[in-house]
Amino acid sequence: MKRNSRLSSTLHILVHMADAPDRALTSEQLAGFIHTNPVVVRRTIAGLREAGIVTSSRGHGGGWQLGRAPDEISLAEISAALGETLLPFSTEPESPGCLVEQAVIAVLDDFRLEAERLLAERLSHITLADLTADFRRRYDLIGVSSHAV
Amino acid sequence: MKRNSRLSSTLHILVHMADAPDRALTSEQLAGFIHTNPVVVRRTIAGLREAGIVTSSRGHGGGWQLGRAPDEISLAEISAALGETLLPFSTEPESPGCLVEQAVIAVLDDFRLEAERLLAERLSHITLADLTADFRRRYDLIGVSSHAV
DNA sequence: TTTCATGTAACTTAGTTAGTTACGAATTGC
């Protein structure tokens, strides 16, 4: 898994899970989809389990499944469950008492608060179902073109 | 300088420069404001010079000054000149040919394009002058309270 | 009770970025 690709990697995994709703997929299988290690997968999506987005079971036939219907799972939730920050910059004071720094941080924090609210709002309108639909569309297109050729 | 604080550190520096429009500040002085090294400062704001946001001069009495009026310098420009990305996640393909990944990337890139446009638009409305005004306001407040006590 | 799978801690490796050193180039003042 590459850096900063936790969100897209996780979505990749979740779409595969949505595409196989009748059976549990193992960390090993999930890891295969994104070319990484089973432990990395378990670690990455552990937060999703706590958020109820996925469920996991141990032992024979165990593995991972979606915790609810794909159209009830938004990207906002997934991103939050991963502990991802939507904005990259930090604004922690480094010169306590400096009024210039305080002004900078105040303005920047205002912006960030508003921006995060806005982005989360948008992400809450995109669901896993939208992704699987997009995948399905691409899949059918390939099928059609295969027939054509 | 801490990680991911390049934007706020740079703004801190720029407000100090705006507050001393009549003279050039050396990298050494600027570094002092954010508790870092002069070379780090030069490296960090080199992009701002190319963008015309600041100018630099060498030799005796040399240093850094704003390239134009503070109300003509927006945070959007500064952020761009620093080479900062507004959104943290990457969407580079890791499994070429995988339709699931293609769907994920397509949706995520759509979102990012729109989000970046939106954030840049908002940042373009905040100028360095806004920051200096906020600083000035805080400064005056302290002054008043000092008199009161 | 054997096998399979997750849960998690601990460690290693790779990559990024700040920090540092060093020195050349340009500019000013004497």
Place this chain on the structure above:
DNA sequence: GCAATTCGTAACTAACTAAGTTACATGAAA
């Protein structure tokens, strides 16, 4: 011209972060 000053930049080091890996305990099913 020459010394002092300051930026520009390359090269290196150190610190930090996150992925990758190993190991093993826990739990569930055949």
